[in-house]
Amino acid sequence: MSKVADVLSGTPQGSVLGPFGLFICFVNDMPDVVHSCVQMFADDTKLYCEVNNKRQVGSLQQDFTALENWTETWQLNFNAEKCKVINLGPHTARHNYNMNKGSL
Numbered sequence: 156m157s158k159v160a161d162v163l164s165g166t167p168q169g170s171v172l173g174p175f176g177l178f179i180c181f182v183n184d185m186p187d188v189v190h191s192c193v194q195m196f197a198d199d200t201k202l203y204c205e206v207n208n209k210r211q212v213g214s215l216q217q218d219f220t221a222l223e224n225w226t227e228t229w230q231l232n233f234n235a236e237k238c239k240v241i242n243l244g245p246h247t248a249r250h251n252y253n254m255n256k257g258s259l
Contacts, residue, residue, distance in 0.1 A: 185225060
């Protein structure tokens with residue numbers, strides 16, 4: 156039988172600060188690092204904005220770069236294979252965006 160000892164690391168099971176609570180603490184500041192709108196649900200993140208000119212294209216790319224920097228800080232990487240750009244509208248110009256050293 157083991158002796159009783161204090162636990163100095165980890166997360167007690169069933170605690171208010173369980174794994175999900177800690178995950179929320181990590182991702183809670185993500186919207187603060189971008190200028191675009193962000194919607195988050197569980198481990199899914201959507202970044203969206205209106206893009207009508209080159210300045211807005213550059214702004215969206217800056218947001219992707221900011222998210223890359225955010226992932227390096229928190230060591231929570233996006234799955235680049237699941238990251239996609241969706242263009243809406245019949246006359247929407249297609250632009251190339253990059254994240255994690257790959258094209259989206």
